[in-house]
Amino acid sequence: MKSLIDPVIALAEDAGRAILKVYASDFDVQSKDDDSPLTQADLAANRCIVAGLESLTPEIPIISEEFGLPEFGVRSRWARYWLIDPLDGTREFVNRNGEFTVNIALINHQKPVFGVVHVPVQQKTYVGCEGYGAERRNQDGSATSIRVSATSSSPVRVVGSRSHRGASLDAFLRNLGACDMVPMGSSLKFCVVAEGGADVYPRLGPTSEWDTAAAQAVVEQAGGSVVTLDGKPMKYNTKADILNPHFLVIGPTDKDWLALLPDTE
Numbered sequence: 001m002k003s004l005i006d007p008v009i010a011l012a013e014d015a016g017r018a019i020l021k022v023y024a025s026d027f028d029v030q031s032k033d034d035d036s037p038l039t040q041a042d043l044a045a046n047r048c049i050v051a052g053l054e055s056l057t058p059e060i061p062i063i064s065e066e067f068g069l070p071e072f073g074v075r076s077r078w079a080r081y082w083l084i085d086p087l088d089g090t091r092e093f094v095n096r097n098g099e100f101t102v103n104i105a106l107i108n109h110q111k112p113v114f115g116v117v118h119v120p121v122q123q124k125t126y127v128g129c130e131g132y133g134a135e136r137r138n139q140d141g142s143a144t145s146i147r148v149s150a151t152s153s154s155p156v157r158v159v160g161s162r163s164h165r166g167a168s169l170d171a172f173l174r175n176l177g178a179c180d181m182v183p184m185g186s187s188l189k190f191c192v193v194a195e196g197g198a199d200v201y202p203r204l205g206p207t208s209e210w211d212t213a214a215a216q217a218v219v220e221q222a223g224g225s226v227v228t229l230d231g232k233p234m235k236y237n238t239k240a241d242i243l244n245p246h247f248l249v250i251g252p253t254d255k256d257w258l259a260l261l262p263d264t265e
Contacts, residue, residue: 001114011052012102015045016120045086065210072240085210089186099185105213110235115217126191128221146195148224148251155179157198159189168204171262190215193251194222201249209242
């Protein structure tokens with residue numbers, strides 16, 4: 001997989017440039033069947049990534065948010081596949097706050113083993129790969145190794161969804177006590193935990209597998225964990241729908257984060 005790192009980062013950066021061309025224009029916003037927004041940037045990035053992956057690894061199938069989801073009877077037989085979200089955080093894109101990403105993950109036996117998360121506006125890229133570790137590729141082309149924090153800050157640093165905050169998150173924060181809560185869009189929240197900029201990201205609302213897979217690889221290779229509310233690592237391609245269960249992204253392990261979950265969860 002190490003040989004894929006630079007080519008896949010290049011694909012994500014190409015997709016990011018396609019996104020920024022639309023970002024700088026007076027773009028139109030459509031609605032998908034689930035009422036989530038769709039722009040020409042989503043479609044342009046998807047074309048770029050899919051064509052690149054098909055050329056790079058023609059033997060590995062692809063699931064993209066912008067494709068129809070293959071039947072579970074078909075994809076359940078896939079040991080390996082690419083899972084991509086060409087533009088994660090379309091609401092953030094539409095609101096022009098810069099908090100959107102390009103997510104490309106390789107799933108192997110239900111686990112994200114390689115992930116690239118590119119942040120077009122910031123021109124930086126996070127990568128996590130088994131056997132390689134995790135790093136941030138900076139705007140100047142340099143690479144910085146990243147690790148989760150060893151110990152929690154005081155107050156605890158929490159990142160949460162900018163677009164999907166609910167009562168369960170509020171209850172978690174009350175149970176936690178003194179904390180700094182920073183709202184943020186897209187898979188950036190995972191990456192902030194991965195590089196030690198936050199301690200925990202509780203996600204107690206809906207997400208899909210393409211929203212999380214690439215960033216989960218980054219977090220795990222940076223020494224953190226992504227666990228469902230039973231404490232088990234979050235897995236992929238285990239059922240007919242592509243919705244994730246609720247989960248926690250954990251950096252330092254000096255607190256019992258699961259014990260802070262509201263009783264209703």
